[in-house]
Amino acid sequence: MTSRPSPLPRVVVLGGGLAGTLAAAALAPHVGEILILERDSALPQTPAPRARLPQAAHAHTLWAGGADAMEELLPGITADWLAAGAHRIPIPNGMVSFSPAGWYRRSWDPTHYLIGAGRDLIDWAVRRRVLGMPNVELRTRTKITGLAGDGARVRGVYAEQAGQDGRQAAQDGQQAGQDAYGSPGLIEADLVVDATGRNSKSTRWLLDIGGPEVRETVVDAGVRYASRRYRAPEGTETDWPVVHVPADPREARPGLFATIIPIEDGQWHVSLSGTRGGEPSSGEELFEEFARGVRHPLVADLLARAEPVSGVSTYARTANRRRHFERAGLPKGFVVVGDAATSLNPVYGHGMSVAARGALALRGQAARRPFASAGFTSRAQRAMTRPAAAAWLLAVGQDRFYPGAIGRRPNLADRLSARYVHRLAHTATGNAMIVERITDVVTLRKPAGILAGPAVLLAAALGPRKPLLDGPELTAREQEVLARPPLRSPHTASATDTDTDTDTDTDTP
Ligand SMILES: Cc1cc2nc3c(=O)[nH]c(=O)nc-3n(C[C@H](O)[C@H](O)[C@H](O)COP(=O)(O)OP(=O)(O)OC[C@H]3O[C@@H](n4cnc5c(N)ncnc54)[C@H](O)[C@@H]3O)c2cc1C
Missing domain, CATH: 3.30.70 (Alpha-Beta Plaits)
Incomplete structure (x- = not known):
């Protein structure tokens, strides 16, 4: 894999999770070859659990903004999920939700949706499509131990089989980046994409090669x-x-x-x-x-x-952890995606959608300028930060208020913003337009700025047009289930x- 058969750029993606496979889907049309390096053992060929995806044991919401982005990257993926048994659940009709301001109505026309599916199913369908691309290769049981290059340019990564040190092996004269599985060493690339998730070591790896320090913000409820x-x-x-x-x-x-x-x-x-x-x-x-x-x-x-x-x-x-790579002045040839850049408290259900919207942004940048150009890394990193920053604000805007939360205490701006959000939620209990705007933002289809538009501000000032519900709106079938003996x-x-x-x-x- 270190020989260079193609004049087109080679990308190495670190981590074969959702963000890594979506980044590969985003870049595949623009590169010669993509090698995904994953430390897990063989990834399942079916929607089965895998060792290094422990969060799959927990319920996952895939909001419309994320599912739309995945569909754009991998046309037909929604049909794959549905054929495998997933549900496309309309919003607001398909959600019984007791917001802090009261029960939301379900009788309004559907404007959005979410995908109801196990996490293993979602990832399996994405992985199957991405690994079916002719220029994408996956190498499992390969652990990345560091970056190769310097503060100006990343030229590849060091990888090892468990127990072996890639740098040492390379120095010992092994042929750099031998192709056979388990051969440790240097793997060269024109672009390295870190998708190693919440435990990413990129901040340390960058310092090791003389790269910049990356600031980190944590809010942990x-x-x-x-x-x-x-x-x-x-x-x-x-x-x-x-x-x-x-x-x-x-x-x-x-x-x-x-x-x-x-x-x-x-x-x-x-x-x-x-x-x-x-x-x-x-x-x-x-x-x-x-x-x-x-x-x-x-x-x-x-x-x-x-x-x-x-x-x-x-x-x-589950801490919200944001590593500000977009402000760090990264070396050329290196970007960070998914949880490796921004990991979020999962109760708001945004991690997969952020990864998907980030991958779309990466595709947009890859279509515009070569990886080696001066602006690619900084522009791509900034573009990918936008959806992550939107989800970050939604999460920390609430998490800062819980007792014992770690991180900066809420200031006046946080309190005013929380009050406005509550006012919107209150208005949404009886105003279909506000439900739609809030859902645009919560599903990551649109930026939070739309909640400050004149029509929304006016509606929020006037409050709900219908009275508050005194209980959940349930269909006859739902009521019949609740009437069954426990x-x-x-x-x-x-x-x-x-x-x-x-x-x-x-x-x-
Ligand atoms: C309890 C829980 C519930 C959640 N619920 C939701 C939800 O409802 N909706 C939602 O959108 N999101 C949810 N999330 C978030 C979502 O799971 C993550 O955002 C998503 O998995 C991030 O994908 P990723 O590819 O960035 O990271 P990961 O899924 O962590 O994948 C990283 C990959 O990199 C590999 N790797 C790591 N280090 C190395 C290395 N050194 N060398 C090689 N490979 C390496 C790992 O083995 C792994 O395969 C939830 C998370 C948790 C914990």
Whole structure:
């Protein structure tokens, strides 16, 4: 792979997760070859779990803005998901959501959607299409240990098989970047894309080659997840809504969240989470009890009528962490995508959509100028930061307010902005136009700036046009399910699997 058969640029993507495969899809039309290097063992050929994607045990929301971007990068991907059993759930009709300002109405025309699917299914479909591209190659069980080059230009990476040091091997005279699996050494590239996720070492790797220091901002509400899959009650396997009861950051207590997402195989993926001081435990007997303690018991009432089909998995590495590569003056030939640049508290469901919108932005830059040109790295990094920054503001605008949150305390601007957001949410309980604008922003289809337009400001000043609902708007079928006798009394939930803790350190070799 180090011989240079093509005059077109070669790209090396570090990490074969969603951001890495989407970046490969974005760049494939503009390069000779793309090599994706992934430390995990062989990636599954089916929508099956893999070791280094522990978050797949937790419910994932793929919002319209992210799904649209993936469809643009990989035309037909939505049909692939749906053929594999995913659901395309309309918004607002397909969401029963108890916002801090009250229940949202479902009777308005659908304007947006989300994809309800297990994370393994989403990634598998993307991976299958990307690895089917003629100029994309995946090499698994390959761990990146550093960058090659200097502060002005990255020329490749060092890779190793477990236990071997790529730099040392290269110095020892091994043929640089031998092609055979497991040969450690230097792998040269015209562009290196870091997609190694939340635990990326790029900030250190850059310093190692004399590159810039990269500033980091952290806001950590201490969120812990507990998740479990249920068999959907009979008759609810299709056309079932997402049910979402989020926390209210204005309350002076830990935030508690509960969400049911209908996924493939007639299952519900259920995630519960709590901020610092309110974390859910991994105990199966406490799962539904936690769901009963959130702001409304609807999720618990539904779970009591469904059968668990998995144990409880937990996860707690959920801090919002933004590494400001776009301000660092990166060397040429190097960009950072996905969680490696901005990782977000997952309760807002934005990581995959940020990766997808970032990949679209990368494609736009790659179409405009060569990788080696002076402006490519800085422009591409800035363009990819825009969707990430939008999601960042949505997350930290709430997370700063939870008790014990780590990071800068909320200032006056944060408080005013939070009050305006609450006013919009209040207006949205009775104004379809405001629901649509908010959903544009939450699904990452449009930038948050649209919420400051004159029509929105006026609507917010006037407030909702309809009275507040005193309970969730439920269809006859949904009410019928709730009228069924519960399958369990509290504390007696059972599971077919044993309890699984997926809160592993993904950085372990
Ligand atoms: C509990 C939880 C729930 C979530 N829910 C949602 C949701 O509802 N909606 C949503 O959009 N997002 C959600 N997310 C976020 C989403 O999972 C991430 O944003 C997304 O996985 C980021 O993809 P990535 O490719 O950047 O990173 P990752 O998925 O972490 O992939 C990184 C890849 O790089 C590889 N790698 C790492 N280091 C090396 C190395 N040195 N050498 C070679 N390979 C390496 C890893 O093995 C891995 O395959 C959630 C996250 C969590 C934790």
